[in-house]
Amino acid sequence: MNSSDPSHDQVVRDEWHVLGALEDLSARPDWDTRLLGEKVSIRRKAGNTFDVLGKDGATLQSQQRYGYLWASLGTPARPLFAIPEFDEPDRRNLNAATFGVHVSAPRAIENFLDMGHFPFVHTDYLGVEPHTEVKEYDVQVTNDGHEVLARRCRFYQPRASSVAEQGYEVEYIYRVPHPYCAVLYKANAIDAARMDVIGLFLQPVDEEHVKANMLLSLIDDASSDTTIRAFQQTIFAQDKPILENQIPLKLPLDPRAEMPAKSDASSITYRRWLRQRGVRYGTVAASA
């Protein structure tokens, strides 16, 4: 295959990719899905273990982590990124939603990192006018170049979660430890000393389609699963029509293709990081 063909992107083939929530997969014996445009077959075995087969029937490397099944079409050079909080004994861990979205994975990650849209897309939940300012925050590439980290992200939110009763300025930390996965840390509304964790894990179905899985790892023993899920699904349903109306659906990596503002520091760093890693799948390459 032509090495310049973005649909054959070895950097991305060698990553671990999410294939669905174990809770959903366990409910059926066999499941065919698509990963990077190729058919992938999931076969359930005894004891809720799975074989994942590639398009030629060969067994792919796979693992279960964070309540999801993961597999690689290539040879992963590193283990799947760490979320230490997930294993804390008093955490509520659940898959809040799996949404199909007609957009590239990098566009969806960028939306997840973005605070400026809260008052306009998540009106009266995650933002409200006139509280539209995105204050300066810190962005860096960490972990030997394997992760984008944004800290001191602050935003006024009228209803930050399913348990929030009043508006307040919320502080976020964002991690992007994988081209198509991001993790958000958000001050807990009940216990100010701890952070709720929200993971966005994107299955790249093809260059312009994803299945977006949302992991919640919360300090919350009061709300029902239904209440927690309903809140996140409301938020996600507000983003979906925006994402599906972006032209192009792939993420432009040329710095001149779109005009950022200072508030887009995390987006700018994420695009540069994708360029430096050589990620092509789901992106529009920078012109020479």
Add this chain to the structure above:
Amino acid sequence: MHDCNDPDLVPRWFPIARSEEVEKRHVFHAKLLGEELAVWRDDEGRINAWENRCAHRGVRLTIGDNLGAELRCRYHGWRYLSGTGQCSVIPAHPGQTPSPAIRAKAYRCAERYNFVWVSLGSEGEIPEIATLAGDAPLTLRSIFVEAAAPVVGAALAGIAGATIRDPFTIETGDTIVTLLQPVSQGRCIIHAALTPAPSGDARLPVLRQHNERLSALRDAIERAGTGRLFDASTATTVDLYRRQVADTRLAYCVAS
């Protein structure tokens, strides 16, 4: 970005909507030569035809809000001024003036003969159409056709009594002018206008009659291509039309 490289086609003015379709406080979606357009009328009546993507993160401006003097993007609330397309407000940075480099790409547009016209280039004028120059014409129902504009133009030239003004402007009767909007390479919209506009109860039967004629023409084109549409009585006009198309640089929408 439009996908047309024909130097005769890009700067040319085309009708992309009937004036009445572009209401105040509304954003109208159109497509011309493969380019998606966000078309909107400000509260003073002025028309804008912009590339249908926000300069910031590419979201279609047609899902945004027409605020009367500005168009606001649905994603981050960035606002663009009527006329220039200059970005006037970035809500994430209140109190700061956006860079002059941030603007919606505004195309030339104007209203004439009760249509909204757009040119993707910088030269040329809206064609003079003497038949429509008098009182305000009645714009007929526009018809979308799954065929390239010159294919449809040849079919229109094949209507008895047709007069060709140019490859996209054909008079199909003493008082009716049909105008072609090349949406993309293989698709077009037939616009049409009639003058003088009938009044009162006479209007609806006229709209229906022409809707039926043009719908039948569309069905014939889509079913058969152009080959079997013509009879001997109009062959000369169709030949003349095809020669005009051949003399114009229209590679974009002419099958090679």
